Amino acid sequence: MRKNIKLTAAAAATAALSLGLTACGTASDPGAQTDSGAKADASEALVVAASPTPHADILNFVKDKLAAKEGLKLEVKEFTDYVLPNTATQQGQVDANYFQHKPYLDDFNKKNKTTIVPVVNVHLEPLGLYSNKAKDIKDIKAGQTVAVPNDTTNEGRALKLLADNGLITLKAGAGNDAKLSDVQDAKGLKFKELEAATLPRALNDVDAAVINGNYAIEADLEPASDSLVLEKAEGNPYANFLAVKDGNEDDPRVRKLAKLLNSPEVKKFIEDTYQGSVVAAPGAAK
Structure with a gap:
């Protein structure tokens, strides 16, 4: 990365x-x-x-x-x-x-x-999950901290990405506006809510962060190759x-x-x- x-x-x-x-x-x-x-x-x-x-x-x-x-x-x-x-x-x-x-x-x-x-x-x-410490999503373990955007829609989007990749479980019915309170099983992960624009700068302070594509690119990250997991474009x-x-x-x-x-x-x-x-x-x- x-x-x-x-x-x-x-x-x-x-x-x-x-x-x-x-x-x-x-x-x-x-x-x-x-x-x-x-x-x-x-x-x-x-x-x-x-x-x-x-x-x-x-x-x-x-x-x-x-x-x-x-x-x-x-x-x-x-x-x-x-x-x-x-x-x-x-x-x-x-x-x-x-x-x-x-x-x-x-x-x-x-x-x-x-x-x-x-x-x-x-x-x-x-949207992608990035880390300066983990090389694979399997390296994200209980006790580690993941930063997510703090605005309503992007936080829900970030939580869905984490849930789709098995890092957390969301409550039944949690949709695009899911909140941290909708996390049914955090699997030992801790979360830090930050303004979306600041997430790339937080990578050295947390174990991983879910970052919006435009801010990732501005920070010289390449979503297609640098992310641990990336949203699917279809649908x-x-x-x-x-x-x-x-x-x-x-x-x-x-x-x-x-x-x-x-x-x-x-x-x-x-x-x-x-x-x-x-x-x-x-x-x-x-």
């Missing part, structure tokens, strides 16, 4: 970006947006909030290689957390975002009374998608970007760049 984990200054970057977005005075501002996305000015740049990897990488490929041919001006704003992209989209500071899956969005909308909606699926980042409900505030789905710029994100060129870019660590998942997200 690679040891040269790249540390992300999440707090500083997020704060700086938040200030920068507040100062924006484009058609993305709340007062400049009409009630219908279809009436948006197609000559204005579409501003999209995204996690750095792979989301911003994919968007920048579209921006550099494909957007001009479609007459699309694209601006990518990078965020290092899972909250600001949705709040910035809801408030009109950006036009769209690309960083999340449907279970996370549903939970976020419910808790924050936001009205963000998916537009089109783009890719899947398989996986956690595809990441382009999303907008409800009512803006028909913005002509959004439609152009959605088409490009599902293009053969983007699929090939994903396959060539990520070698199975990120999987193209075309199709409508709704």
